[in-house]
Amino acid sequence: MFPLRHLEILVLIVFFLSFHTEARPLRKRTISEVQLMHNVQEHKQVGERQDWLQEKLKDVIVSSSKSQGGQSGHIKYISPKMF
Secondary structure, eight states: OOOHHHHHHHHHHHHHHHHHHHHSOSSOOOHHHHHHHHHHHHHHHHHHHHHHHHHHHHHHHHHHHHTTTSOOOOOOOOOOOOO
16 A cells, blocks of 8 residues: 555646646637637627626616606607517
8 A cells, every 4th residue: 555645646746737737728819710719709798798888778768758847758768689
């Protein structure tokens, strides 16, 4: 049997080796995979910008309708385009 000290060192070595191999990808990504990831990120950013703009427009529309002296005008809500 290994002494306890040797067993601890062996466990640490196995842990660090497994941690090191998980950090690296198994293979390089192809250009199409990189392009796809870029397109997905860009699509997410466009959606976040549309959501942010929608919220800002709601604030502007609500505050402008309140400043008309309580008159209820026709308020159009802009819906985000669905892809």
